Amino acid sequence: GIQVEQSPPDLILQEGANSTLRCNFSDSVNNLQWFHQNPWGQLINLFYIPSGTKQNGRLSATTVATERYSLLYISSSQTTDSGVYFCAVELGETSGSRLTFGEGTQLTVNP
């Protein structure tokens, strides 16, 4: 099956710093999503980004489908950004297929 690798596995930042999280995947995908899992377990959908670049406030993401990777940028990090960030990809011609998750990046932002 498809492999999804995220890096780094752990990241510790000072408040205000910028960071880049990476997601590599082993096959062509039709869907890629970035999630933030908060301490209560809720998965917050950050981006639906099978290709291209999107921005939402301090967050932005870029997926280069032909090279099979995606990047999540966090600028001016805040303590509330702490948590686990997951990349998940979906195979198949249409959405509605299973998502395969990476192992996640544990982000800690210190005040």
Next chain:
Amino acid sequence: GAVVSQHPSRVICKSGTSVKIECRSLDFQATTMFWYRQFPKKSLMLMATSNEGSKATYEQGVEKDKFLINHASLTLSTLTVTSAHPEDSSFYICSAPRTTLGPQHFGDGTRLSIL
């Protein structure tokens, strides 16, 4: 607002109890829903695909008789953990696609603790 509702959010019960978890699509019909399981400090792993009006498709290694899935309507899928034991304690979360081309939407998850 939320597009997928999952209930209950937390369950604590004794070993041997059966526990039912509901996953509802709030303003759309979902012929397919997905059930994931997450152990502490681990990633989410797909357990099964719930298909409206037909049998669920289980991933390798997932016990069908332990984790019963019913998708009786276009807006509701249920996962029943039968005769639960402490090793079934985990975080269970469901998802559904709202459109044929678009993101998967997740419920808030259910934290199951079996004593």
